[in-house]
Structures are given as structure tokens and as C-alpha cells.
Amino acid sequence: MITFDLDDTLWDNRPTILKAEIDTRKWIEDKVGEVQWGDFNDFLSLREELIKEDASIEWDISKLRKEIFRKKISHITPSNLRDEIVDEAFNIFINKRHEIELFDGVEEALDSLSKKYVLGILTNGNADVYKFKIGKYFKFAISSLEARDSKPNRAHFDKAIEFVDDISFDQILHIGDHQINDILGAYNLGIDTLWFNNNNEKWSQDFPKPDEFKSWDVLPKIIENKYE
Numbered sequence: 001m002i003t004f005d006l007d008d009t010l011w012d013n014r015p016t017i018l019k020a021e022i023d024t025r026k027w028i029e030d031k032v033g034e035v036q037w038g039d040f041n042d043f044l045s046l047r048e049e050l051i052k053e054d055a056s057i058e059w060d061i062s063k064l065r066k067e068i069f070r071k072k073i074s075h076i077t078p079s080n081l082r083d084e085i086v087d088e089a090f091n092i093f094i095n096k097r098h099e100i101e102l103f104d105g106v107e108e109a110l111d112s113l114s115k116k117y118v119l120g121i122l123t124n125g126n127a128d129v130y131k132f133k134i135g136k137y138f139k140f141a142i143s144s145l146e147a148r149d150s151k152p153n154r155a156h157f158d159k160a161i162e163f164v165d166d167i168s169f170d171q172i173l174h175i176g177d178h179q180i181n182d183i184l185g186a187y188n189l190g191i192d193t194l195w196f197n198n199n200n201e202k203w204s205q206d207f208p209k210p211d212e213f214k215s216w217d218v219l220p221k222i223i224e225n226k227y228e
């Protein structure tokens with residue numbers, strides 16, 4: 001079985017999220033006037049505050065986003081109007097969040113690998129792989145919402161082995177871009193890993209660097225050489 005991370009592994013997530021964020025904020029401001037969005041530190045402290053009120057916000061990032069919108073437009077009354085704006089804003093955001101461009105070679109690699117392996121998705125994000133054409137290659141997709149936790153914790157990996165009979169962690173390869181969330185999380189469980197490193201990042205963990213690759217075009221060959 002091979003499991004994949006989504007964001008920054010199958011596509012470059014930054015331009016997508018930035019555009020989704022900017023466009024959604026603009027839509028909200030067109031509705032309610034200027035909003036003080038704050039900087040990243042404001043976001044972090046607001047997030048902490050919200051988690052204190054509702055612990056599920058730690059792993060339900062869609063709820064987190066909605067609650068942040070709700071706080072930011074708390075001056076809008078009545079509250080049912082505010083709720084309507086929040087729901088509509090979130091719909092706009094989540095649609096734009098799926099406007100992604102796959103890295104070159106992703107589709108071909110998945111097509112070829114799916115003929116020999118069970119493929120699955122383990123993501124901390126809220127993109128739904130089944131909204132894309134490539135969804136057909138995956139037997140399952142587990143987000144933080146389903147896992148009720150985030151990588152590098154083990155919940156995603158524990159759920160993954162429920163999808164296949166008689167499989168153990170040492171029969172899994174996990175592929176992702178994040179040194180901690182993907183590689184350390186899997187490594188801790190004895191899951192083999194491949195590191196997608198298309199930005200020539202330096203390895204900065206205190207355990208051995210796994211094999212890495214920077215182009216999806218070569219992925220099926222790497223896996224073939226390593227395992228077949």
C-alpha cells in the first residue's frame with residue numbers, strides 16, 4: 001500500500017490558498033465593508049482562543065476557518081445574517097481551495113502505481129481528492145476531520161490500515177513533503193517513507209533522511225527499483 005500526503009505533495013498549495021484567502025476576504029468585504037483581518041500572530045492567538053471554546057477546532061480546520069470568519073464579522077447583526085455570510089464565504093473559499101494544478105507527472109504516476117498497489121490519501125488539510133479526476137486512483141482518503149487528529153500523530157496511519165485486510169505498517173510506503181508531519185510521523189511507526197523534496201530543502205531531522213525525489217515523472221521507477 002502507498003499513502004500520499006496532498007498539499008505540496010501532489011500540487012503546490014501556496015498559490016491556491018493565497019488566492020482562495022484573498023478572493024474570499026474580498027467577497028466578505030464587498031458584503032460588510034472593511035474587516036480587520038490581523039496578521040499571522042493574531043490568527044494564532046485567535047485560533048488558540050477558539051480551541052479553548054471548542055477542542056475539535058484543533059483538527060477541524062473547516063470549522064476553524066468558519067469560526068474565524070464569524071469572529072471577524074461579529075459586528076454584523078442579526079446573527080442569522082452573519083451566519084449566512086459565514087456559510088457562503090466558506091463555500092467560496094472551499095471551492096477556490098480546490099482550484100489546484102497538479103505537479104507534472106502526478107496523473108501518470110498514480111495511474112501506473114494504482115495498477116500494482118492500493119493507494120490512499122492522508123492529509124491534514126481539507127482538500128477532497130475525490131473532487132478531482134485523480135480521485136479514481138485512491139481506495140481511501142483520510143483528512144484530519146476523519147482522523148480527529150493531525151499528522152505526525154498516528155491516527156491517520158491507524159485509520160489507513162483499517163482499509164486493507166491483514167496489512168501492517170511495514171507493508172506501507174508513505175510519501176509526503178513535510179519532514180515532521182509526513183516523514184517523522186510514518187517513521188515512528190515503522191512505515192517506509194519517500195520524501196518529496198522539490199525545493200531542495202535541507203534535511204533537518206535527527207534520524208536518517210529517507211530517499212527523496214523531486215519529480216513525479218521518476219516516482220514509479222524509484223518505487224520499482226526499491227521494491228520490485
Ligand SMILES: [Mg+2]
Binds near residue numbers: 005009
Ligand atoms: Mg504537505
